[in-house]
Amino acid sequence: MEAFDPNELPELLKLYYRRLFPFSQYYRWLNYGGVVKNYFQHREFSFTLKDDIYIRYQSFNNQSEMEKEIQKLNPHKIDIGAVYSHRPIQHNTVKLGAFQAQEKELVFDIDMTDYDDVRRCCSSADICSKCWTLMTMAIHIIDRALKEDFGFKHRLWVYSGRRGVHCWVCDETVRKLSSAVRSGIVEYLSLVKGGEEMRKKVHLSTKVHPFIRKSINIVEKYFEEYALVGQDIFENKETWDKILTLVPESIHAELQQGFQKCHNSVQRWEHLKRTVSTNRAVKNEKFGPWVEWEIMLHYCFPRLDINVSKGINHLLKSPFSVHPKTGRISVPINLQKVDQFDPFIVPTISQICHELDMVSTNEDDGDKENEAEPDTKRHTRDYKKTSLAPYVKSFEQFLEELDKSRKGELLRKSDAQRDF
Amino acid sequence: MQFFGSKRKKLILAGDQRVASYPHSLQFYLQPPSENISLIEFETLAIDRLKLLKIVENLGVSYVKGSEQYQSKLEIEIRRLKFSYRESSDDEFEARRRDHISHFILRLAYCQSEDLRRWLIQQEMDLFRFRFSILPPDTVQGFLKDSHLQFETISKEEKALHSQDILDSSMPLGGNKYELEAVYKVPFADALDLFRGRKVYLERGFAFVPHQDIVSIILNDFRAKLSKALALTARSLPSVQSDERLQPLLNHLSHSYVGQDYNTQGNMGKISLDQLDSLAMKSFPLCMRQLHKALREHHHLRHGGRMQYGLFLKGIGLTLEQALQFWKLEFIKGKVDTDKFDKGYAYNIRHSYGKEGKRTDYTPFSCMKIILTNPPSQGDYHGCPFRHSDPELLKQRLQSSKVSQTGINQILDYVKGTHYQLACQKFFDLTHNIEDGMFSLNHPNQYFLESQKLLSGGREVRKEPSQPEVPQAKQSVQKTSNSTSSPPASLDSTLEMDMEGLEGYFSE
Numbered sequence: 001m002e003a004f005d006p007n008e009l010p011e012l013l014k015l016y017y018r019r020l021f022p023f024s025q026y027y028r029w030l031n032y033g034g035v036v037k038n039y040f041q042h043r044e045f046s047f048t049l050k051d052d053i054y055i056r057y058q059s060f061n062n063q064s065e066m067e068k069e070i071q072k073l074n075p076h077k078i079d080i081g082a083v084y085s086h087r088p089i090q091h092n093t094v095k096l097g098a099f100q101a102q103e104k105e106l107v108f109d110i111d112m113t114d115y116d117d118v119r120r121c122c123s124s125a126d127i128c129s130k131c132w133t134l135m136t137m138a139i140h141i142i143d144r145a146l147k148e149d150f151g152f153k154h155r156l157w158v159y160s161g162r163r164g165v166h167c168w169v170c171d172e173t174v175r176k177l178s179s180a181v182r183s184g185i186v187e188y189l190s191l192v193k194g195g196e197e198m199r200k201k202v203h204l205s206t207k208v209h210p211f212i213r214k215s216i217n218i219v220e221k222y223f224e225e226y227a228l229v230g231q232d233i234f235e236n237k238e239t240w241d242k243i244l245t246l247v248p249e250s251i252h253a254e255l256q257q258g259f260q261k262c263h264n265s266v267q268r269w270e271h272l273k274r275t276v277s278t279n280r281a282v283k284n285e286k287f288g289p290w291v292e293w294e295i296m297l298h299y300c301f302p303r304l305d306i307n308v309s310k311g312i313n314h315l316l317k318s319p320f321s322v323h324p325k326t327g328r329i330s331v332p333i334n335l336q337k338v339d340q341f342d343p344f345i346v347p348t349i350s351q352i353c354h355e356l357d358m359v360s361t362n363e364d365d366g367d368k369e370n371e372a373e374p375d376t377k378r379h380t381r382d383y384k385k386t387s388l389a390p391y392v393k394s395f396e397q398f399l400e401e402l403d404k405s406r407k408g409e410l411l412r413k414s415d416a417q418r419d420f
Numbered sequence: 421m422q423f424f425g426s427k428r429k430k431l432i433l434a435g436d437q438r439v440a441s442y443p444h445s446l447q448f449y450l451q452p453p454s455e456n457i458s459l460i461e462f463e464t465l466a467i468d469r470l471k472l473l474k475i476v477e478n479l480g481v482s483y484v485k486g487s488e489q490y491q492s493k494l495e496i497e498i499r500r501l502k503f504s505y506r507e508s509s510d511d512e513f514e515a516r517r518r519d520h521i522s523h524f525i526l527r528l529a530y531c532q533s534e535d536l537r538r539w540l541i542q543q544e545m546d547l548f549r550f551r552f553s554i555l556p557p558d559t560v561q562g563f564l565k566d567s568h569l570q571f572e573t574i575s576k577e578e579k580a581l582h583s584q585d586i587l588d589s590s591m592p593l594g595g596n597k598y599e600l601e602a603v604y605k606v607p608f609a610d611a612l613d614l615f616r617g618r619k620v621y622l623e624r625g626f627a628f629v630p631h632q633d634i635v636s637i638i639l640n641d642f643r644a645k646l647s648k649a650l651a652l653t654a655r656s657l658p659s660v661q662s663d664e665r666l667q668p669l670l671n672h673l674s675h676s677y678v679g680q681d682y683n684t685q686g687n688m689g690k691i692s693l694d695q696l697d698s699l700a701m702k703s704f705p706l707c708m709r710q711l712h713k714a715l716r717e718h719h720h721l722r723h724g725g726r727m728q729y730g731l732f733l734k735g736i737g738l739t740l741e742q743a744l745q746f747w748k749l750e751f752i753k754g755k756v757d758t759d760k761f762d763k764g765y766a767y768n769i770r771h772s773y774g775k776e777g778k779r780t781d782y783t784p785f786s787c788m789k790i791i792l793t794n795p796p797s798q799g800d801y802h803g804c805p806f807r808h809s810d811p812e813l814l815k816q817r818l819q820s821s822k823v824s825q826t827g828i829n830q831i832l833d834y835v836k837g838t839h840y841q842l843a844c845q846k847f848f849d850l851t852h853n854i855e856d857g858m859f860s861l862n863h864p865n866q867y868f869l870e871s872q873k874l875l876s877g878g879r880e881v882r883k884e885p886s887q888p889e890v891p892q893a894k895q896s897v898q899k900t901s902n903s904t905s906s907p908p909a910s911l912d913s914t915l916e917m918d919m920e921g922l923e924g925y926f927s928e
Contacts, residue, residue, distance in 0.1 A: 150608060151625025181609045184616035209618045210585045 004327030004348040010050065012349045013074040013322065019382045020352060021070070021320060022392045027063035028399055030080075032172075033406045042102075044081030044088040046315055047073055048324075056081075056315075057088040076324045079315040083175075101313035103175040106152075106182055109308040109316065110138045111164040118299045120231050120239070125325075127163045132343060133226040135165050138302035139338050141215045142167065145189055149211060153405060156398050157333040159346055161323025165333065166316060170402060172409070183310040191215075191301050200246050202297045204290035216293050219300045224266060227299050234259065234268035243272075246295050251275055319395070322349050331391035332398065352386040359385040442516035444563045445504045446551035448642060449649075453521045459665060462525060466673050468501050469522035473543040478860060480546055481842060486553065494550050506554060528666075529673035531654040535786055536674055541646055548642055552635050569638060571604035574628065579603055582621065586628050589621035593630060601631040610637055682865035683783040687737035693746055699736075703871035705844060705864045706805045706817070707790060708732050714801040719754025724794055725802040726765075728785050730772055735784035735865040740773045786863045787841050806831075806840040823850050 031040045045066075046056040060066035070078070082101035084091070091099045112131060116123050119131045139157055146152045146169060154170040177185075191212065192201045204212065227233050234240045240259055244252050258271040276291045308314055321330045327348035333341050383392055457465075475497045483490035498505040503522075504515035523544070530540035555563060564570065579586075586603060587593065593601075611627035613636045614620035621628045629637060661667045691699070700712040711729040715721050721729065726747075733743060747769060748761050756765070767776055774781035787804065796803040805814060811832060818828045827850045834843035845861040852874050859870055 148624065149622040151623075177609065181612055184612045187616040188618055188622075207588055209589050210621060211618060213588075 004350045006324065006327070008350065009076065009322075009324060009327070010074065012327075012353050013076065014071075015353050015356070016322065016349055017067075017071045017074055019356060020386065020388060022383055022388075022395065023063060023067050023070075025392060025395055025399060026320065027066065029170075029395075029402070032170075033403065035406065038087075039083055041087055042083045042085070044084060044313075044315075045318075046079045046081060047075035048077035048079075049073060049075055057091050059088040076322070078318040078321040080318045081315045082313045104312050104314075106169040106174045106177060106185065107309055107314070107316045108142060108167040108169075108186075109160075109164065109305045110135065110142075110166075110302055111160075111305065113163065114303040114305070118231075120233070125163050127343065129342065129344065130226075130230045133222055133230065134300065134302075136338055136341070137219060137222055137226075137300050139165060139167075139333070139335075140218045141302055142189060142304075143335065143338075144214060144218065145211055148214075149188075150185065154398070154402055155335070156319070156395075157335060157338075158319045159328075159331050159333055159341070159343055160317060161321070161328045161330040161346075162326050166319075166330075168316075168319075171405075179310050179312055182312075183306060186304055186306045186309045189302070190304055190306070191297055192303050200294075200298075202246075202294045202301065204294055204297075206288060206290075208290065208293075212293075212297075215301065216296065219296050223296055223300065224269075227296075228265040228269050231299075232265050233299060234262075234265035240268065243295060246298055247272070247276075247291055251279055329388065329391070331388070332395045334390075334394040346391075347387045352383075352388050355386040356382060442504075442513065442520065443566050444555075444559070445506055445512060445516065446548060446555070446563070447516075447520065448567050448645065449520065449523050450567075450645070452524050453517075455521075457521065459669075462666075463669060465518055465522040466525040466529065466669070468503070468518070469526050470673060472498065472501050472503060473526070473540070473547070476543045476546050476550075477539075481839060481860075484837075485546065485549070491550065491554070495554070505551060526673070527650060527653050528657070528660055529670045531650045531657060532674060535783075535789060537647070537650050538788065538792075540650070541643060544646060545639055545643055549635060549639060552638065564638075569641065571606055571629075571634070571637070573602045574605050582623070582628060585621045585623075586630065589628075590619060590630050590633060593632065597632070598630070603631070604629045604634060604637075606637055610640060612640055682735045682863055682869075683781065689737060689739050689742075691737045691742075693738075693742055696733075696746070699868075702875060703868050705867040706847060707803065708864055708868075710805055711801050715750055719750050719752075720756070721802075722800055724796060724800050726768065727772070728790060728802040730769065731782055731784040732864050732868075734773065734782075736868050740770065740775065743769050743773070784863070784865050787844070788862065790864070791840055804840055804844075806835050806843040811835065818847070821847075821851065823847065 027040070030043055034040075041059060041061055043059060044056070045058040045060070046054065047058060047070075048054050058069070060069060081088070082104040085098065085100045085102055086094050112119075112122075112127050112134065113124050115131070115134055119134065121128050121130045143155060143157065146155055146167075152169045152171050152174055156168040156170060158166045158168065160166055188211065208216075232239075233243065237259075240255075244255065247255070254275050255272060258275065259268050262268045262271055272295075273292050276289075308316060317330060319330050319332060322328070323330065327350055328343070328346045329349060329352070331346055383389060476494065479490055479494055479497075483493070495505060502515055502518060504512050504519045526540060530536040574582075583598065587598060605626045606629055608615055608622055608625055608627045611620055611629055614629065614633060615622055615627055620633065661670070696712070697716075700709055704712060708729060711721060711725050714725065715729065730743065730747070733746070738746065744766060747765060748758070751761050751765065752758055770776045772782045790802070791804045791807045794802075796808050805817065809817070814835065815828060815832065818831060823831070827846065831843045831846050831850075834840070834846060841861050844867070848861065848867060848871070849855065849858075852871060854874065859866070861867060861870075
């Protein structure tokens with residue numbers, strides 16, 4: 001595999017945008033069937049160019065204009081913003097205050113750095129396959145709630161290219177939600193609260209909301225392997241003392257004693273559960289299964305960045321953009337295979353460019369019959385020759401579903417009109 | 421009152437029509453009134469409504485909303501002002517008519533700024549909530565129907581199927597209430613106040629709302645409609661204001677919600693810069709002391725702090741020239757040189773005095789605004805010390821202001837009950853040695869004016885002859901945390917967000 005070298009990025013980007021970036025699918029997504037006039041034309045894109053030059057309020061009339069512009073600028077990073085009341089590129093020409101963000105997908109940003117106090121393997125921007133389980137759990141928990149609780153159909157999960165994941169909820173009604181409702185949704189989905197000054201960040205009560213119960217069910221599937229074995233959160237006194245700050249003080253002594261006798265985290269966890277349940281039987285209303293649930297959630301529950309989700313005009317890194325530090329492509333995650341998703345096999349831009357080179361050389365040697373085909377047509381298929389292909393495919397499946405819903409909606413509307 | 425161009429109705433209505441115009445003791449105010457009324461009645465109605473809303477505000481601060489005392493006191497006041505409050509067999513036409521017309525007059529007076537709209541929406545919502553709460557159960561359905569609020573109820577089977585989920589999600593339903601009462605199924609976004617705190621069961625985009633919680637859905641709708649209506653009213657306001665009979669009246673009305681907006685005027689230029697340090701110790705509310713001290717210490721404040729403090733200073737009478745001088749002298753002691761100050765900061769100061777850009781003459785922030793919007797983050801010193809400080813830290817600050825232990829406890833109790841303005845007022849009373857309740861605090865500049873009045877003997881001091889500030893206040897400045905703020909008890913954060921949404925309408 002070709003290692004990624006950031007110095008080569010400018011050259012690689014030229015090739016990537018000329019032959020590999022899936023423009024047609026990308027346009028098909030953001031055009032949303034062309035149902036709403038100027039929906040694509042009023043969408044903000046922003047680009048990060050060489051030397052961190054940042055340009056906002058880009059917008060395009062159509063796919064080919066977008067392609068040409070991107071191929072001209074070769075942005076190191078592409079962000080997607082809101083659909084505005086006017087063409088973003090002309091935002092300076094309209095009356096002050098008239099230029100307003102009107103719609104956007106509901107987005108979520110989950111970033112591994114927010115888990116630094118509960119993962120022991122890595123910190124800040126680093127990730128490994130051990131802590132990636134946090135993202136796996138996050139996707140399962142949030143996606144379940146978006147689908148089952150809120151009834152959202154079109155959820156696109158994307159690997160950010162480095163240390164986290166993004167979710168784009170694209171249902172027509174969701175794109176129109178106010179920022180008040182967006183932050184309400186994030187509040188509903190948040191359980192871990194408080195900053196550095198707050199030790200205990202999860203508080204449950206006797207009544208456990210179905211959302212929490214269902215989230216715990218998901219965490220339970222991973223907890224032993226991830227937290228007890230992988231992170232070994234009860235490894236030694238120092239680490240279990242951290243956990244003790246989350247449980248009622250009256251059982252600390254009993255726990256300390258037991259922990260000393262146990263040999264590993266799994267045993268210590270069993271001991272904790274036993275202690276809690278025997279004390280529960282005695283009396284005290286302060287004890288319940290939520291003591292252990294609070295610990296599980298504290299260590300495993302997703303941590304969302306509310307500001308990204310709340311603002312309609314907030315920008316978020318685009319799918320298929322390249323991460324400038326790692327060179328990895330920001331690829332869609334197949335929801336059927338969340339547990340198999342491995343950030344370390346996500347292709348880098350060097351890798352797919354290299355793959356393309358290999359194929360091209362072979363082709364040039366061999367048959368010449370392709371020459372008759374127009375350039376553009378050939379290029380739309382180029383990605384298929386690289387390891388980007390399966391990711392584009394799952395993006396296409398997502399687009400199909402969007403199309404289906406749109407057709408269903410059109411049918412429903414025309415039925416309603418013919419209501420005699 | 422035909423500002424809205426709706427059809428004129430016959431002035432005197434026959435009995436049946438009278439009932440038909442106002443079928444209930446509360447309403448959504450969807451149709452503006454269309455009769456002709458005299459200017460005198462216009463004014464009386466407006467003032468009565470304003471009195472009522474002030475009472476709603478004050479009761480909400482003093483009592484727990486919905487508590488027995490709150491309910492009974494509010495009912496007495498509404499009756500005294502002759503507004504409709506209870507469904508009854510008596511002819512309530514006149515009371516309901518007064519309610520209707522006066523509401524629309526206040527919309528005219530309170531649509532003009534964000535603060536006014538926020539205040540009006542909050543009080544009207546509390547009033548509505550009260551009236552809804554005393555609606556007899558058998559008339560609730562009728563009211564909902566007449567207001568075009570129809571909610572789908574779920575079937576017995578569905579209810580049984582989801583009973584555990586619904587019970588686990590909602591406020592406790594006593595006894596066999598669950599069996600008896602209806603459960604409604606509404607789109608989740610309509611139940612924002614319920615779902616954001618996970619107080620309702622959600623499934624496939626619908627919230628399953630037990631009858632007892634339906635008021636929250638209705639209020640959500642009431643707020644949305646009123647916000648929108650106020651935005652629209654603001655747009656058509658210029659034509660109303662061209663009527664010189666109404667314009668002064670409307671202005672007067674909006675200024676009386678707290679008295680005034682505390683924008684400089686009379687006292688401009690009456691303060692000299694070298695007085696500031698001593699004034700800060702004597703007459704500034706805690707929030708401004710905190711900012712003043714931070715500025716003196718760090719020779720810098722971040723944007724939120726410059727706005728909150730700068731406009732306060734403008735309100736107490738600093739002229740533009742003084743303000744420029746004041747900030748510059750302080751900033752150049754720090755990392756900012758003259759050139760950078762003139763380029764970067766002077767513009768903002770002139771801007772806040774209405775000399776740049778849109779030329780808006782900004783008014784000092786009210787407690788409500790300080791408490792509800794733009795909370796301080798890393799590196800910030802603005803906000804309300806009662807709202808935005810760690811209780812331990814606040815306690816230390818109060819101690820250093822020589823507030824007695826009992827006083828501190830009283831203040832912390834208010835803070836616990838989210839009565840931040842009352843906490844600040846208590847601080848005022850304690851540091852000025854007066855007994856409570858001489859005014860109702862809702863603005864840092866009001867704090868300053870009241871303090872000055874007391875200190876200059878302009879006002880009678882009840883306890884002991886003004887020994888105002890008492891030595892303690894001086895030291896108090898040492899600590900940074902103080903402030904004045906405290907919006908009425910209820911910190912309705914959705915209201916805040918609502919206002920954000922409103923900005924959209926206005927900027928179109």
